[in-house]
Amino acid sequence: VTISDLGEFGLIANFAARLPSDERTLVGIGDDAAVLAMPDGRVVASVDLLVEGRHFRRDWSGPGEIGGKAAAQNLADLAAMGADPTALLVGLAVPGDESAAWAQDLVSGVARECSAAGATVAGGDLTSADTVMIAITALGTLAGRAPVTRAGARPGDVLAVTGVLGHSAAGLALLAAGLTEPASLIAAHRWPHPPYPAGPQAATLGATAMIDISDGLVADLGHVARASGVQIDIDTSRLPRPQVLTEAASVLTGAGISGGPPGPLEWVLTGGEDHALAATFPPGTALPPAWTVAGLVGSGRGILVDGRVFAGRGGWGHFS
Amino acid sequence: VTISDLGEFGLIANFAARLPSDERTLVGIGDDAAVLAMPDGRVVASVDLLVEGRHFRRDWSGPGEIGGKAAAQNLADLAAMGADPTALLVGLAVPGDESAAWAQDLVSGVARECSAAGATVAGGDLTSADTVMIAITALGTLAGRAPVTRAGARPGDVLAVTGVLGHSAAGLALLAAGLTEPASLIAAHRWPHPPYPAGPQAATLGATAMIDISDGLVADLGHVARASGVQIDIDTSRLPRPQVLTEAASVLTGAGISGGPPGPLEWVLTGGEDHALAATFPPGTALPPAWTVAGLVGSGRGILVDGRVFAGRGGWGHFS
Numbered sequence: 001v002t003i004s005d006l007g008e009f010g011l012i013a014n015f016a017a018r019l020p021s022d023e024r025t026l027v028g029i030g031d032d033a034a035v036l037a038m039p040d041g042r043v044v045a046s047v048d049l050l051v052e053g054r055h056f057r058r059d060w061s062g063p064g065e066i067g068g069k070a071a072a073q074n075l076a077d078l079a080a081m082g083a084d085p086t087a088l089l090v091g092l093a094v095p096g097d098e099s100a101a102w103a104q105d106l107v108s109g110v111a112r113e114c115s116a117a118g119a120t121v122a123g124g125d126l127t128s129a130d131t132v133m134i135a136i137t138a139l140g141t142l143a144g145r146a147p148v149t150r151a152g153a154r155p156g157d158v159l160a161v162t163g164v165l166g167h168s169a170a171g172l173a174l175l176a177a178g179l180t181e182p183a184s185l186i187a188a189h190r191w192p193h194p195p196y197p198a199g200p201q202a203a204t205l206g207a208t209a210m211i212d213i214s215d216g217l218v219a220d221l222g223h224v225a226r227a228s229g230v231q232i233d234i235d236t237s238r239l240p241r242p243q244v245l246t247e248a249a250s251v252l253t254g255a256g257i258s259g260g261p262p263g264p265l266e267w268v269l270t271g272g273e274d275h276a277l278a279a280t281f282p283p284g285t286a287l288p289p290a291w292t293v294a295g296l297v298g299s300g301r302g303i304l305v306d307g308r309v310f311a312g313r314g315g316w317g318h319f320s
Numbered sequence: 321v322t323i324s325d326l327g328e329f330g331l332i333a334n335f336a337a338r339l340p341s342d343e344r345t346l347v348g349i350g351d352d353a354a355v356l357a358m359p360d361g362r363v364v365a366s367v368d369l370l371v372e373g374r375h376f377r378r379d380w381s382g383p384g385e386i387g388g389k390a391a392a393q394n395l396a397d398l399a400a401m402g403a404d405p406t407a408l409l410v411g412l413a414v415p416g417d418e419s420a421a422w423a424q425d426l427v428s429g430v431a432r433e434c435s436a437a438g439a440t441v442a443g444g445d446l447t448s449a450d451t452v453m454i455a456i457t458a459l460g461t462l463a464g465r466a467p468v469t470r471a472g473a474r475p476g477d478v479l480a481v482t483g484v485l486g487h488s489a490a491g492l493a494l495l496a497a498g499l500t501e502p503a504s505l506i507a508a509h510r511w512p513h514p515p516y517p518a519g520p521q522a523a524t525l526g527a528t529a530m531i532d533i534s535d536g537l538v539a540d541l542g543h544v545a546r547a548s549g550v551q552i553d554i555d556t557s558r559l560p561r562p563q564v565l566t567e568a569a570s571v572l573t574g575a576g577i578s579g580g581p582p583g584p585l586e587w588v589l590t591g592g593e594d595h596a597l598a599a600t601f602p603p604g605t606a607l608p609p610a611w612t613v614a615g616l617v618g619s620g621r622g623i624l625v626d627g628r629v630f631a632g633r634g635g636w637g638h639f640s
Binding site: 031036037043131147 | 346347350351352353354355356357358359360361362363364365366367368369370371373374375397398400401403407409410411412413442443444445447448449450451453455457458459460462467469470471530531532547
C-alpha cells in the first residue's frame with residue numbers, strides 16, 4: 001500500500017490513531033491549527049528541517065530512526081532553553097510511491113521520542129516530494145522559569161556538560177566505512193537520546209547560558225562565547241572520553257581507513273548530533289552528578305581548548 | 321554572492337536585520353528556540369510545507385511572491401481558528417548555489433505578509449537541498465476567545481464566506497496557458513491576500529465552525545460537514561462571481577485551450593489557494609458587510625450545491 005493509495009487524509013487518519021495526546025492539547029490533529037495550553041503565558045518554539053541525503057540516508061537509517069532523531073534534535077532545542085516540551089508539529093514531504101508503512105514507521109519514531117520527552121504530537125502537514133524532508137516544530141513551556149539563552153555567560157562561570165559527546169560522529173564514521181561495531185555508537189548516530197530533563201534542571205540551578213550540541217562542542221560553544229561576549233576554555237582532561245570511542249578508533253584503523261580516523265578527542269570536541277547540553281553556571285553552583293564540569297569562562301573572546309586556540313575542525317556547517 | 325558564499329550563519333544574520341520583531345518576542349532569532357508571549361495561556365499553532373514544483377514554480381513566481389504566499393497560507397490557518405497571528409518560524413531548504421539575494425527576497429516576502437497580518441518572524445532554520453522547500457510554522461493567540469473548529473456547525477446555521485474565491489485557480493489557468501491577462505488574477509495566484517481580521521471577527525460573532533479555503537470551497541466545506549456531522553448546501557446564486565473571472569474564461573477560450581477552460585462557477589466552487597474564510601453562524605446572526613451568506617446547514621451529510629450533489633471536481637489532493 002503506497003502513500004498515494006491511502007491519500008493525504010487517509011494517511012493522516014492512520015497517523016492520528018497512533019500519536020500521543022493528552023489534556024494539554026485543547027485542539028489536536030484534524031483542524032486548521034492546533035490549540036495548546038501554555039499556562040505560564042509564554043511558548044518556547046523551534047523548527048528544524050531534515051533533508052534526505054544531507055541529514056539522513058535511508059540506506060543507513062530506518063524510518064523509525066529517522067523520525068526519532070528528527071524529534072530528538074528539535075526537543076533538545078527546547079531543553080537548551082530550559083523548557084519542558086509540550087508538543088510537536090510534524091511536517092512530512094515524501095514521494096507518493098513510498099509505502100504507507102514506511103511513513104507510518106517514521107511517524108511512530110517521532111511519537112516514541114515524544115513520549116520519552118513527555119510531549120505529544122498535536123498536528124502537522126503531509127505533502128508529496130521527490131525526496132523525503134521532515135520539518136519538525138517543537139513547542140514547550142518554561143513553567144515560570146526564565147529562559148536560558150546563549151547570551152548570559154559571565155567571566156568566572158564554570159562550563160559543564162551532560163549527555164554523551166562524540167558518539168554520533170564515531171557512529172557515522174563506522175557507517176561510512178561499512179562497519180557494524182561498536183553497535184552502540186551506530187545506534188547513537190541513528191537515534192540520539194538527549195538528556196531532556198537536564199535542561200529545566202539547569203535553568204532551576206541558575207544556568208547563565210545553555211546550548212545543545214548539534215554541530216560540535218567547539219562550534220556550539222563558539223555561539224555561546226559570541227552571544228555572551230566571553231571566552232570559554234574547555235578542559236579536555238575533564239571531558240568524558242569513554243572506552244567505546246577508543247575501540248571505534250581502533251576498529252577504523254584496523255579497517256585501514258585512509259589517512260587514519262579522527263581520534264576519540266576530536267569526536268568529543270567536534271562531533272555533532274548527540275544533542276548533549278552544555279551550560280555555564282555561576283562559580284560555586286552545586287551541580288548534580290549528571291553534570292560534568294569541563295571548563296571555565298573568561299573575559300576574552302572565542303574558544304580555547306586546554307588554554308590554546310583549537311587547531312582542529314570546528315564542526316558541521318550546512319553550506320560548507 | 322551565493323548562499324554557500326555567505327554560509328548558514330551569515331545568511332541568517334542578513335535575514336534577521338530585515339525581519340519584523342516587537343515586544344511579543346521575548347527571545348528571537350539566534351538562540352536554540354524562540355520565546356513568545358502568549359498572554360491568554362494558550363497558543364494556536366500550524367505548520368505547512370511548500371515544495372518547489374508542487375506548490376510553486378520558480379519560473380511562474382518570484383522569490384518574494386513565493387515567500388509571501390507561503391506566509392499567507394499559514395497565517396490564514398490561524399485566522400480560520402479565530403486567532404490573531406503572533407509570529408512565524410521560517411524553515412527554508414535551498415540549493416547552496418542559489419543567490420543569497422534570491423533567498424533574501426523570499427524572506428522579505430514572508431516578512432511583508434507578516435507585517436500585513438500583524439505578526440513577526442521569531443525564528444527558523446536554514447539548510448541546503450536540491451530543490452527549494454519552505455516549512456512555515458504560524459503561532460497565534462485567541463486573546464481569550466474560544467477556538468472555532470471545524471466541528472461545531474449545527475443544522476439551521478447559515479454558511480457565510482469572506483475573501484475572494486476562484487481567483488487563484490483562474491490565475492493558475494492563465495499562467496499554464498502562457499497568458500498574462502487579466503493580470504489581477506495572476507497576481508492573486510502568486511500572492512493571495514487572505515482576510516485575516518475576519519477570523520477573530522467571526523469568532524467574536526459566535527461562528528460555530530470555520531475553515532480557510534485552501535483546497536476549494538466544496539472540498540474544504542466537506543471537511544466541516546464531516547467534522548460537524550451535518551450537510552451544507554451551497555447556494556451558488558449568492559456566491560460572489562466577479563466579472564474578472566468571466567473575462568478570464570473568455571481569454572482562455574479565445575486562446576483555444578483544448579477541452580475548454582473551467583467556467584467561473586467551477587473556479588469559485590473548486591479553486592483553492594485564495595484562502596478565503598468560510599464559517600457557519602447561528603441563524604439570525606447579524607453579519608458585517610464583508611461576510612456573504614452563501615448557504616445553509618442541514619441535518620444530512622456531505623455537501624450539496626443548489627440542493628444537488630455536486631458533480632464537478634472536489635478540489636486539490638496532494639497525492640492524487
